[in-house]
Amino acid sequence: NAGVTQTPKFQVLKTGQSMTLQCAQDMNHNSMYWYRQDPGMGLRLIYYSASEGTTDKGEVPNGYNVSRLNKREFSLRLESAAPSQTSVYFCASSEGFQPQHFGDGTRLSIL
Amino acid sequence: EDKVVQSPLSLVVHEGDTVTLNCSYEVTNFRSLLWYKQEKKAPTFLFMLTSSGIEKKSGRLSSILDKKELFSILNITATQTGDSAIYLCAVERGSNYKLTFGKGTLLTVNP
Numbered sequence: 001n002a003g004v005t006q007t008p009k010f011q012v013l014k015t016g017q018s019m020t021l022q023c024a025q026d027m028n029h030n031s032m033y034w035y036r037q038d039p040g041m042g043l044r045l046i047y048y049s050a051s052e053g054t055t056d057k058g059e060v061p062n063g064y065n066v067s068r069l070n071k072r073e074f075s076l077r078l079e080s081a082a083p084s085q086t087s088v089y090f091c092a093s094s095e096g097f098q099p100q101h102f103g104d105g106t107r108l109s110i111l
Numbered sequence: 112e113d114k115v116v117q118s119p120l121s122l123v124v125h126e127g128d129t130v131t132l133n134c135s136y137e138v139t140n141f142r143s144l145l146w147y148k149q150e151k152k153a154p155t156f157l158f159m160l161t162s163s164g165i166e167k168k169s170g171r172l173s174s175i176l177d178k179k180e181l182f183s184i185l186n187i188t189a190t191q192t193g194d195s196a197i198y199l200c201a202v203e204r205g206s207n208y209k210l211t212f213g214k215g216t217l218l219t220v221n222p
Contacts, residue, residue, distance in 0.1 A: 031208050042214040102153040
C-alpha cells in the first residue's frame with residue numbers, strides 16, 4: 001500500500017513564485033494535515049481538514065492556502081513564496097483518534 | 112496554548128547503552144500522547160499512550176505516561192546504530208484530532 005503520497009519530493013522556487021504541493025492518501029481516512037518542519041522546531045501544523053469539505057487553520061497558516069479536493073487529496077498552496085517558507089513539508093492523514101500516518105515530505109527551497 | 116517540551120534535545124551514546132528520552136506537556140483536555148521515530152523521511156508511529164502507569168512495549172523500546180505529573184518517557188535498551196533518529200513526542204486534545212509536537216530529541220548511536 002502506498003499510504004500517504006506527496007509530490008513533488010524536491011522543489012526550488014524564486015521569491016514571489018507560486019507553487020502547489022500535492023498530497024493523496026489511499027487509507028480512506030477522513031482527516032488530513034499539513035505540517036512544516038524546520039531545524040530545531042519540530043513539526044508545526046499549518047492547516048488541517050477534519051473531514052471532506054472542511055479546513056481549519058493550524059499554528060502557522062500565514063502565507064498558505066489549502067484545498068480538500070476530495071476525501072483522498074489535500075493540497076497546500078503558496079501564492080507568493082518567501083524565503084521564510086523554505087522548509088520540509090509533511091502531509092499526514094488519520095481516522096478518528098488513531099495515529100496520524102505521514103508522507104515522505106517535500107523539501108522546498110525558496111531563493 | 113498547548114506546550115510539549117522534550118529533553119534532551121540531542122544525545123550521543125555507544126551501542127549497547129540504555130537511553131531515556133523525556134517529554135513533558137501542558138495541554139487543555141488531554142487525550143493522548145504519541146511517540147514517533149523519524150529517520151531520513153516520514154515520522155513513523157511508535158506508541159500511543161492514554162492511561163497513566165501502563166507501560167507500552169515493542170522489542171527494546173518501551174514507554175510510560177504519568178498523567179498526574181504530565182510527562183512521558185521513552186526507553187531504549189541495548190541501543191543499536193539503527194536506533195539513530197529524531198524521536199518526536201506529540202500530544203492530542205480530546206476536542207479535535209490535532210497534534211502538538213515537541214522539538215524532538217536527536218539520538219545518535221555510535222558503534
